[in-house]
Amino acid sequence: MKKTAKMSVEVVTDIVCDKCGESLVPEIQKDSQENLNGFADFGVLKASFGYGSGRDGESFHFDLCETCFMELVNKVMNRR
Numbered sequence: 001m002k003k004t005a006k007m008s009v010e011v012v013t014d015i016v017c018d019k020c021g022e023s024l025v026p027e028i029q030k031d032s033q034e035n036l037n038g039f040a041d042f043g044v045l046k047a048s049f050g051y052g053s054g055r056d057g058e059s060f061h062f063d064l065c066e067t068c069f070m071e072l073v074n075k076v077m078n079r080r
């Protein structure tokens with residue numbers, strides 16, 4: 001016998017770019033996946049600043065589409 005319980009579980013239903021607001025998930029994946037908890041095909045920019053830094057305790061997390069991520073990469077790479 002299977003015992004069951006109704007549970008409310010929070011699942012990822014979409015992931016959008018923090019810069020331009022576009023969805024990071026191809027439509028076909030949204031249709032075929034039950035949830036997007038494991039979806040990881042996008043750029044992530046993370047930083048956390050520690051003790052002694054000017055931004056002590058602050059942390060940042062940005063999910064970015066390929067276009068916005070590459071804009072950022074190009075900015076960093078083109079510095080003089």
Ligand SMILES: [Zn+2]
Nearest residue numbers: 017020065068
């Ligand atoms: Zn974007």
